Amino acid sequence: MSSRTAGGLPPPLPSPVRRGRAGWGRAALPALPALVLLFAFFLFPVVRMLGFSIEDGSLDWYAKALGEELYLRVFWNTFEIALLVTVICLLVGYPLGFLIATTTPGWATLGFIFVLLPLWTSVLVRTYAWMVLLGRNGVFNRWLIEAGVIADPIPMLNNFTGVLIGMVHVLLPYMVLPVYGAVRRLDPALVAAAEGLGASSWSIFWRIYLPLTLPGIFAGATIVFVLSLGFFITPALLGGGKVMMLAVLIEQQIHQTLNWPFAAALSAVLLALTLGVYSLAQAFTRQEARP
Amino acid sequence: MIGSAAALASRGALAQEPPKPASIVVNHSGGAMGSAMRKAFFNGFEKKYGIRVVETSPADFGKLRAMVESGNVEWDVTEIGGQDAIRATEMKLVEKIDDKIVDRSKYPEKARSPYVFASSVYTTIIGYRTDVFKGGTHPKSWADWWDVKKFPGARSMRDHPTDNLEFALLADGVTPDKIYPIDFDRAFKKLDQIKPHVNVWWATGQQPAQLLLDKEVVLATGWNGRFYDLIKKGGPVEIEWNQGALKQGSFVIPRGAKNAYWGQKMLAEMSVPQQQAIYATELGYPGLNLEALNYVDAKVKPYLPTQYIDKQFWIDDSWYAANGTKALELWNAWKLKKA
Amino acid sequence: MASRSADLRVEGLVKRFGEVVALDGVSLDIASGELLTILGPSGSGKTTLLKVVAGFETPDAGSVRVDGTDITTLPPARRDIGMVFQNYALFPHLTVARNVAFPLEMRNVGKAEIERRVAEALELVELEGYGRRLPRQLSGGQQQRVALARAIVFNPRLLLLDEPFGALDRKLRETMQLEVRRLQRRLGLTTIFITHDQEEALVLSDRIAVMNKGSIEQVASTTEIYERPANDFVADFVGESNIFHGTVTEVGSVTLDSGRRLLIAHPASVGSRVGVLMRPERFGRGANSFNGEVKEAVYLGSSIKLRLACDAGMELIVRQPSGALPAIGSRISVGIEPESIHVF
Numbered sequence: 002m003s004s005r006t007a008g009g010l011p012p013p014l015p016s017p018v019r020r021g022r023a024g025w026g027r028a029a030l031p032a033l034p035a036l037v038l039l040f041a042f043f044l045f046p047v048v049r050m051l052g053f054s055i056e057d058g059s060l061d062w063y064a065k066a067l068g069e070e071l072y073l074r075v076f077w078n079t080f081e082i083a084l085l086v087t088v089i090c091l092l093v094g095y096p097l098g099f100l101i102a103t104t105t106p107g108w109a110t111l112g113f114i115f116v117l118l119p120l121w122t123s124v125l126v127r128t129y130a131w132m133v134l135l136g137r138n139g140v141f142n143r144w145l146i147e148a149g150v151i152a153d154p155i156p157m158l159n160n161f162t163g164v165l166i167g168m169v170h171v172l173l174p175y176m177v178l179p180v181y182g183a184v185r186r187l188d189p190a191l192v193a194a195a196e197g198l199g200a201s202s203w204s205i206f207w208r209i210y211l212p213l214t215l216p217g218i219f220a221g222a223t224i225v226f227v228l229s230l231g232f233f234i235t236p237a238l239l240g241g242g243k244v245m246m247l248a249v250l251i252e253q254q255i256h257q258t259l260n261w262p263f264a265a266a267l268s269a270v271l272l273a274l275t276l277g278v279y280s281l282a283q284a285f286t287r288q289e290a291r292p
Numbered sequence: 293m294i295g296s297a298a299a300l301a302s303r304g305a306l307a308q309e310p311p312k313p314a315s316i317v318v319n320h321s322g323g324a325m326g327s328a329m330r331k332a333f334f335n336g337f338e339k340k341y342g343i344r345v346v347e348t349s350p351a352d353f354g355k356l357r358a359m360v361e362s363g364n365v366e367w368d369v370t371e372i373g374g375q376d377a378i379r380a381t382e383m384k385l386v387e388k389i390d391d392k393i394v395d396r397s398k399y400p401e402k403a404r405s406p407y408v409f410a411s412s413v414y415t416t417i418i419g420y421r422t423d424v425f426k427g428g429t430h431p432k433s434w435a436d437w438w439d440v441k442k443f444p445g446a447r448s449m450r451d452h453p454t455d456n457l458e459f460a461l462l463a464d465g466v467t468p469d470k471i472y473p474i475d476f477d478r479a480f481k482k483l484d485q486i487k488p489h490v491n492v493w494w495a496t497g498q499q500p501a502q503l504l505l506d507k508e509v510v511l512a513t514g515w516n517g518r519f520y521d522l523i524k525k526g527g528p529v530e531i532e533w534n535q536g537a538l539k540q541g542s543f544v545i546p547r548g549a550k551n552a553y554w555g556q557k558m559l560a561e562m563s564v565p566q567q568q569a570i571y572a573t574e575l576g577y578p579g580l581n582l583e584a585l586n587y588v589d590a591k592v593k594p595y596l597p598t599q600y601i602d603k604q605f606w607i608d609d610s611w612y613a614a615n616g617t618k619a620l621e622l623w624n625a626w627k628l629k630k631a
Numbered sequence: 632m633a634s635r636s637a638d639l640r641v642e643g644l645v646k647r648f649g650e651v652v653a654l655d656g657v658s659l660d661i662a663s664g665e666l667l668t669i670l671g672p673s674g675s676g677k678t679t680l681l682k683v684v685a686g687f688e689t690p691d692a693g694s695v696r697v698d699g700t701d702i703t704t705l706p707p708a709r710r711d712i713g714m715v716f717q718n719y720a721l722f723p724h725l726t727v728a729r730n731v732a733f734p735l736e737m738r739n740v741g742k743a744e745i746e747r748r749v750a751e752a753l754e755l756v757e758l759e760g761y762g763r764r765l766p767r768q769l770s771g772g773q774q775q776r777v778a779l780a781r782a783i784v785f786n787p788r789l790l791l792l793d794e795p796f797g798a799l800d801r802k803l804r805e806t807m808q809l810e811v812r813r814l815q816r817r818l819g820l821t822t823i824f825i826t827h828d829q830e831e832a833l834v835l836s837d838r839i840a841v842m843n844k845g846s847i848e849q850v851a852s853t854t855e856i857y858e859r860p861a862n863d864f865v866a867d868f869v870g871e872s873n874i875f876h877g878t879v880t881e882v883g884s885v886t887l888d889s890g891r892r893l894l895i896a897h898p899a900s901v902g903s904r905v906g907v908l909m910r911p912e913r914f915g916r917g918a919n920s921f922n923g924e925v926k927e928a929v930y931l932g933s934s935i936k937l938r939l940a941c942d943a944g945m946e947l948i949v950r951q952p953s954g955a956l957p958a959i960g961s962r963i964s965v966g967i968e969p970e971s972i973h974v975f
Contacts, residue, residue: 071625078628137446138507159492159508194720196707197685198781199737208733212724242451242493245628253624256354258617259379 047272053265062266072250076270079247082236083229086168090176090225093169095218098180099210116177119170128238131167132158135239159241167239172228176221183217184210216286223282227275247271309553315344316551318558319370322349323498324521325575332571337561343554353380356546360385365548368555375454375612377408377542382613387545393556394563396581403580409543409559412568412577415597415604416455417536419500419519422528424510431511432534434463438482440489445510447486448503451493453623454612455513455537456483458605462535468605474615480626493627504529520576520595531595536604538597541577572596635711636821637698637788638663639684644693646679653679654690655845664819666812667850668832671842672868677825680842681791684823686710697788708737713782713820714791718798719774721766727753727777728762734785752784755814772803779811783818790815790822796831808834829869833857841865857910859973866908866975873909873947878902883969889943894918897974908973911936911950917966921947925963928956939965 054062066072101112119127134140135157142154157163187210195205233248247267254264318334320326326347334345351371357380359365372380380386386407389396396404403410418437420430424445430436431443437459449456457474460482466475491509494500500514501522516536522529543562545555561567568579569587578584578596585598593599612619639661646654653676661667669677682688684695686707694703702710713734721730728749735745753759756776766774775795782790792811796804812835815822826832832839833853840850841864849861860866866874877887879899885907886892899905912934923939926946935956939947949965957963 071621071628074628075624132502132506132508136506136508188718188720190716190718190720191722193687193707194714194716195722195733196687197710197712197714198734199708199711199785200733201708201737204737209722213722237451237495238499241491242495243627245624250624253620256352258620259354259357260617261354 050265051269053262054269056262062263063270065263066266066270072267075245075247075250076274078245079230079271080274082164082168082232082244082246083226085165086172086229087222087226089165089169090172091218091222094173094176094221095180097173098177098217098221099184099214101177102181102184116174120174124171124234127171128167128235131163131170131239135163135166158239159243161240161244163239163241164236164244167235168229168232171235172225175224175228179217179221179224180214181217183214183220187213219282219286223279226278226282230271230275230278310551312341312343313551313554315346316368316554316558317346317348317366319348319351319367321351321371321497322347324517325577328571328574331574332567333558333561336567337558340561341554341557345558356380356385357383360547363548365546365550367546368549368551369543369545369558371411372408372542372544374539374542374607374609375616377405377544378609378613380544381405381407385544385547387547387549387552387555389545389559390556393553394559396563398565398582399563399580400582403540407544409562410540410580411543411562412541412571412575412579413538413597414541414577415516415533415536415538415600416450416513417516417519417534417597417604418532419504419512419514419522419529420532421504421507421510422530430530430532432532434459434535435465437511438463438486440486443511446491446508447489448492448494448500448509448512448514449486449490450513451495451627453619454607454616456623457619458537458607459513459535460486468535471605472608472611474611474619476619476622480622483626501527501529516595516597517576523595533597533600534603536597536600538601538604538606539609540580635786635788636663636819639789639821639823640696640699641680641684642694642696644680644683644695645691646676646683646688647691652845654683654693657693657842657845657847659840659847659850661821661823663821665837666815666822666824666835668824668826668836668839669842670826670829670832670839670869672827675842676845677827677842678793679845681793681823681825684789685712685714685791710789711785711787712789712791713785713787715775715778715782715793715795717794719766719778719795721774721777721781723766725765726762727758727764727766727769730766730777731762731781731784733781738785748784749780752780755783756780756810771799772807775799775807776810779814783814783820788821790820792822792824794825794827796826804831805834811835833869839869841868843868859975860908861975863906866906866973871911871948871950873911875907875909875945876904877907878904885974887945889945891943891945893972894969895972895974896969897972899974906975908975909947909967909971910973911948913971914947914949914951914965914967917968917971919969919972920964920966921945922962922964923947925957925959925961928959930956937963939963 097112097116101109101116104112132139136142137154137156137158139158141157145151146154157166191209191213192205195209200208231248232246233252236244236246237249251264251267251271254260254267318329320329326349330347334347337343338345348367351373353372353376356367356370356372359367388406389409394409399410418431425443431439436443437447457476457479458471460479461471461474462468464478464482492499492503494503494512494514497515497518500512501518503509504512505522505527516531519529519531523531543559545552545559549555563579563581565579565581565583566587568581568584572578572584572588573592576595578588578598585593585596588596597604641657641659644654644657645652655676657676657680659667669680671677679688683690686702686705689704694701696702697710722733725733731749731752732745735748740748749762750759753762756779758773758776758780761769761773766777769777778795796807799807808831811824824835836853838850838852839856841848841856843864849856849865856865856869860869863874866872875887875889877885877893879901880886880892881901882898883895884892885895885899885905887907893907895907921939921941923941925937926940927938929936930953932953934950934953937949937951937957939949941947947965
């Protein structure tokens with residue numbers, strides 16, 4: 002491309018220069034205390050855990066974790082539930098985050114309170130509340146029966162549905178907040194511009210809001226998915242003991258059978274799975290951000 | 293001369309007694325049990341010795357092992373599961389009970405383990421809704437429990453192999469003395485039949501009573517004390533004691549406990565029959581001091597499992613200590629199996 | 632590019648935001664193909680006026696007509712008005728070409744046609760070959776051109792520019808001003824340009840509307856606005872000025888409030904209160920002479936600017952052809968001809 006085409010203006014800029022290595026070194030210095038903390042409370046235990054899993058000098062526990070049908074099935078269960086929870090959180094959380102970001106401050110505050118409430122409530126209270134609402138003789142079923150919608154109670158508790166509802170409830174904020182942030186960061190002038198250029202509300206959503214809030218969606222989905230993988234109490238209490246997730250299995254190994262090397266191996270596989278999902282999401286987000 | 297000898301002796305006794313700490317830590321499973329222990333044992337202990345009793349929960353074998361192995365033992369006395377107590381003894385995680393301090397002379401022979409203090413007896417039995425099963429129409433055995441035609445309705449059982457394997461064998465016609473060693477194939481085959489009728493596999497002790505109260509299920513296995521509590525409060529629930537699975541509650545002193553001596557004193561307090569009577573009245577879990585029953589109100593006695601020992605059977609902790617891991621693994625696999 | 636340029640008439644526009652009156656009965660006519668600048672300080676209501684015309688705000692009273700059709704309540708998407716925003720508002724996730732194609736896609740124009748018209752528009756703003764870049768890979772001036780291309784590619788009936796050059800440096804701004812002027816002439820596009828920069832207004836416009844506190848103070852050609860402002864505000868806001876007030880005491884003479892008499896050429900009637908405006912660059916020699924002490928002297932390259940303290944507390948800003956700066960504190964004399972004094 003010659004400068005002729007640009008009418009004497011400077012030739013096109015090269016893509017933004019990446020920060021050099023020297024810049025990182027200096028940037029890391031103020032973060033030193035945080036790094037030390039991270040090492041002491043995060044990295045060290047993880048390394049210790051990995052050490053446990055190969056304590057006897059073999060990979061036998063990994064072979065067990067990845068070789069036996071029982072454990073593969075639990076891995077798959079966990080993955081499946083995490084995926085479903087993520088999809089539901091996305092479908093519910095995106096519109097919610099969007100609404101809170103675009104409504105009046107009063108409504109936004111109210112919306113926030115409702116979305117964040119589960120984070121401020123203890124697991125047991127929350128779970129018990131769901132039991133009261135979703136049970137066979139719970140509030141929802143009684144309403145539906147009284148209204149004549151159904152004759153027999155719908156099983157919403159002590160099964161897969163119950164687990165999904167409970168998990169979505171707790172994890173929703175992690176989806177709503179990034180979406181909210183992404184929508185808020187979006188320059189309102191872009192929306193006005195699109196409108197002025199002839200875009201319908203529908204087009205504005207699909208062509209402007211959705212692509213520009215994708216990073217928020219990915220951030221939210223990643224957090225929800227990763228947190229879902231480690232869920233423990235909710236599946237145990239709302240699933241009627243019929244939904245087995247990996248964390249439950251790990252807990253059994255630690256507290257009941259005291260098979261710590263195996264617990265460590267299971268945890269390591271879960272960690273690897275989590276990091277895999279995370280880096281996949283990262284790669285995807287980066288690609289989205291700079292096509 | 294005599295006077296000074298007496299003084300010396302008493303000084304000697306004093307010298308033997310380690311200095312009093314400001315507090316000791318007793319770890320237990322919490323909830324209603326904690327408040328009953330406070331009422332029956334801790335308050336008296338505090339008054340007697342001037343040592344505060346700090347309570348923590350829950351009982352956690354993994355944590356006990358971690359504490360002892362790291363040498364940082366926070367607990368002076370801790371509750372522990374029956375089979376875990378055996379394993380803890382084998383793994384040398386616990387102190388020996390000092391019989392000079394803890395008087396167990398009125399305990400049954402069986403309940404005088406050198407390392408484990410048997411605190412109480414409890415049993416896993418059938419709880420049922422009295423409005424669904426009126427006038428003795430409820431299941432009275434595990435064979436009945438399995439008979440879903442005659443006794444229809446959603447059931448809840450514990451999400452654990454212990455109890456359930458035994459119940460399955462009994463339902464299948466095995467006599468109580470032939471339960472152990474457990475025939476896994478036979479037990480799980482029988483469990484297959486009941487699986488579709490179990491609405492909730494419970495994970496925590498308060499679930500069965502709550503599930504019955506909410507009418508989420510009409511039949512639930514559960515620990516007698518939890519049903520007793522609901523019955524005391526007027527809940528529409530009763531207990532069938534037949535073929536219940538008896539277990540003993542156990543307490544141990546972790547090896548290397550900072551105040552092991554005062555831990556022994558605590559166990560001594562917990563072996564006093566009058567105190568055990570208070571505890572049994574609160575929770576429905578009688579202690580093993582055989583004299584304790586003399587101090588219990590007649591109205592409470594029908595709710596104590598020690599009244600029905602001959603209709604029930606004892607869970608074999610030593611069998612589980614050896615086979616528990618295997619049982620749990622098979623249980624998990626069975627749970628995951630598509631029906 | 633075929634022009635569908637239209638004329639615009641706004642009448643009696645009123646817009647309140649709570650207690651604040653943003654537009655206080657604004658009426659304005661813009662002829663087809665004309666470039667009108669709305670000039671005013673921030674908070675004068677000019678942006679609100681633009682938003683009402685574009686459809687982003689609904690007025691409390693009054694109407695907006697394009698070619699005689701009332702569009703007051705029409706949503707922005709259906710007004711066919713091209714708009715360039717202060718910060719360009721380019722879609723950051725779309726390439727330059729997709730940005731420019733956006734209004735055409737919204738109008739369901741065919742693919743081949745879109746390609747042709749996008750290329751044409753980019754050529755018009757001298758950005759051919761930049762179509763596959765992202766906005767952030769362009770300089771500010773280039774982004775501005777993309778915004779411009781996007782605003783004209785669909786042959787709007789009206790082009791609105793909201794302080795579009797505010798973020799550019801001076802040199803680039805001047806280039807862009809001329810470019811917009813060239814483009815607007817070439818396309819014959821009815822254009823409203825908003826700015827608070829009076830110099831920019833003078834460079835660009837056919838006519839200027841000066842706004843203040845929600846009202847239009849004066850609408851006139853650039854020379855008229857500069858030479859013959861209607862009132863203090865316009866005189867003061869457009870260009871540098873020396874403004875005084877006084878009474879016409881006899882034909883051809885004003886006695887200022889400070890007591891100083893000025894000879895004027897304006898045929899104001901005797902006894903009327905008037906304002907007088909003396910542009911700094913009009914001083915030289917003349918029938919009215921002033922002697923004052925130099926308080927400030929600034930060298931500006933092509934000229935020098937002086938602040939003089941004259942008798943009776945009068946202060947004058949004077950521009951003179953470039954030369955040696957007089958010493959601060961020295962006294963100099965300047966004069967102005969009666970014809971160079973504007974009386975209003």
